[in-house]
Amino acid sequence: MQRYDYIMAGAGAAGLSLAYHLAQTPLRDKAILLVDKEPKTANDHTWCFWERGDGPFEPVVCRQWKDVYFYGAGYDALMDLDGYRYKMIRAGDFYPFVRRELERLPNVHWVYGDITAVRDEADGASVVVDGNAYAGNWLFDSRFGLSSLARQPGRHYLLQHFKGWEVEADEPVFDPGKATLMDFRIEQHGETRFFYVLPFDERRALVEFTIFSADLLTDDYYEGEVARYLRDFLHLGAYRVLHKEFGVIPMTDHPFPGQRGNHVILTGTAGGQTKASTGYTFRRIQQHSKALADALLTTGRPHVAAPFKGQFALYDSMLLNVMARNRYPIKEIFTLLFQKNPPARILKFLDEDTSFAEDLQIMSTTPYAPFLAALWDVVRGRVTA
Secondary structure (H helix, E strand, O other), rough: OOOEEEEEEEEOOHHHHHHHHHHHHHHHHEEEEEEOOOOOOOOOOOEEEEOOOOOOOOHHHOOOOOOOEEEOOOOEEEOOOOOEEEEEEEEHHHHHHHHHHHOOOOOOOEEEOOEEEEEEEEEEEEEEEOOOEEEEEEEOOOOOOOHHOOOOOOOEEEEEEEEEEEEEEEEOOOOOOOOEEEOOOOOOOOEEEEEEEEOOOOOOOEEEEEEEEEEOOOHHHHHHHHHHHHHHHHOOOEEEEEEEEEEEEEOOOOOOOOOEEEEEEEHHHHHHOOOOOOOOHHHHHHHHHHHHHHHHHHHHOOOOOOOOOOHHHHHHHHHHHHHHHOOOHHHHHHHHHHHOHHHHHHHHHHHOOOOOOHHHHOOOOOOOOHHHHHHHHHHHHHHHO
C-alpha cells in the first residue's frame, strides 16, 4: 500500500486550502495526496468574506469593496467599512490557482474516484478509493453532507439557502465601487430573508436571494423572488442572466468533533468551521488550515486549540434560538446593530475578535428580552440533554 505523510479526503475549499498552506512551509517536501470524486473545474461556488489587509488568496480576489449599503427596518445607510474590505472569490478562479501552485511540487499527488472508506489506524489512517487503499500518517477529512447530521436534543438546526443570478443589464445601473451587504426590504414571511448585490462593473452584478429557515423552497420560488427584486428594487429593464448558483449551508450549533480517532482530523464544515449564526466559512477555513500547518511544522502533530472563543458559540446558539422560536424579527435586530454601532465593530464581533467588554457594548444595542429568553432556553436545553 502506497503511503503518504498527509492525505486530504475531499479536495474542495477546505482540502485545497490546507494543502496550499502546507505548501507555504517546509512541509511542502512531504508526500501529500488529495482525493476527490473528480477534478474541480466548475465555477460552482462564490465565497464572500470581510478582511483587513491582504489574505493568502489575494491573487484570486475577483472584486472587493470598502463601502457597502445596508437596508433595514426604517434605516438605510451607505457604510464605510473602516479598514475592512468585503471580498469575493469565485471557485472558477480559486480551484485552478491552487492546483497550479500544488502542481509545482513533485510530491503532491491526486487520485479521483469514490471514497468508500476512511479508517483510523494504529499507526496512521487510510482511505479507500474505488477499491484501492492509500495510507497516510495523518488524514484530513472535509467531506460533509447535511444528511450526516444526527440531530441532538438541545441544539438548533436551521439552513441558509440562497439563489444567485449573475446578470448583465443593457444600461449602466450599478455602482461597481459599492456593494449591498444586506437588503431586508423584501417580505420576511416569518423568516429571515434578504438580498445582497455584488457589482462587477456598471452593467454586471451578482444578485443573491438568501433565506435563514428550517426548510428549502421550490426552485420556481427562488427564481421568482430574484426576478421580482431585479424589477421592483433594482429597476432593471432589459437584462441577461449569465450564470446561476444555488447553495445550502447549515446554520447549527451541533457539536462538530475536531477529529475522528487519533489520526483523522476533520476540516471545513465537517470540522465545525462554518459559523453557526452567519454561515460564513471561507475565512475560518483559512485560519484553521494555517493553524494545522503551523502545528504540524512545530510539533509534527496537527492538534490545535480551538481557534474560536467559547462565548461566541453561546452567542451563536442564542441568535439561532431567537430565529428558531421567532422571538424577535432578525431584520430589526440587524437594523439596530448597524444603526447603533460602527460597521467595523460588528464585523470584528462576527470575526470573534472582540473583548467581552466590546461584546457587552454591542449587545446593549439589541433588545434584552428575546436574548435573555433564548439564553435560558439554550442553557435549559443543554442541561436537560
